[in-house]
Amino acid sequence: MAAICVFCASSNAIDRQWLDLAAQLGKALGPRGHTLVSGGGRVGMMGAVADGxxxxxxxxxxxxxxSLVDLEVADTQADELIVTTDMGARKNxxxxxSDAFITLPGGLGTLDELFEVWTTATLDLHRKPxxxxxxxxxxxxxxxxxxGLADTEFIRRPALAxxxxxxxxxxxLDAVERGTRH
Structure with missing residues (x-):
């Protein structure tokens, strides 16, 4: 049983396939005993994964x-909704x-979150999948x-793994449950 943070797009202008993927992932968490940790929004893929x-x-x-609560996009149906002062506090x-992270398709915010958890893992600040x-x-x-960056040694090969x-x-979900990081 893990608290799984899902990073994904929050835009409403998303192709149906991505909304469906998010909803299916969300729905698969419960039967396997997992908790969803999300960005707390009710729109786009973020809303779909929470509803699922x-x-x-x-x-x-x-x-x-x-700031996003003020824009009225908060997932008020969440079992627990925590409001932070800013985006940095939210990510932290x-x-x-979270015990693990799953990244779905997304844009700049999703990539920011992925790279944040990945960078902190390379610095050995956590060992979460x-x-x-x-x-x-x-x-x-x-x-x-x-x-290609690894070929030029701007990124170390072990970081890719x-x-x-x-x-x-x-x-x-199998990878999360195995606790793998490769």
């Missing part, structure tokens, strides 16, 4: 900065309250670019 988690019987913890609390759930090749270009890339929800 509740539909699957998972406990949901949302962490949201006051999400990292602290980091999973990139990429069923449709969304991150292939980024991953190729990062591998700290992220497990999978193509299915089941594989993502």
């Amino acid at each position: 988690a509740r539909a699957g019987g998972a406990h949901t913890l949302g962490v949201i900065p006051q 609390l999400m990292i602290d309250r 980091i999973i990139l759930l990429d069923p449709a090749g969304f991150y292939e270009g980024m991953w190729g670019w990062l591998a 700290q992220v497990t890339t999978v193509s299915s929800i089941e594989a993502a």
Whole structure:
């Protein structure tokens, strides 16, 4: 049983396939005994993963900065909703309250969160599994670019091994449960 932080897009202008992926991941958490930790929003993939988690019987913890509460996008249905002063405090609390991280497709905010947990893992500040759930090749270009950075030693090869890339929800949850970091 793990508290799994899911990073994903919060935009409403998302293709249905990504909303469905988020909802399916959320729904898969409950039967496996996991808790969802999310960015505390009710829109886009973030809202879909939270709704899916509740539909699957998972406990949901949302962490949201006051500025987004003020925009009325907070997931007020969350079992626990924590309001922070800013985005930095939000990320720190999400990292602290999570046992593992799964990243779905997303934009700048999602990448920021992924790189934050990945960087802190490379500095050995935590040993929590980091999973990139990429069923449709969304991150292939980024991953190729990062591998090229390892070829030039801007990134150490062991850092690449700290992220497990999978193509299915089941594989993502299996990786979390195994506690793998490769």
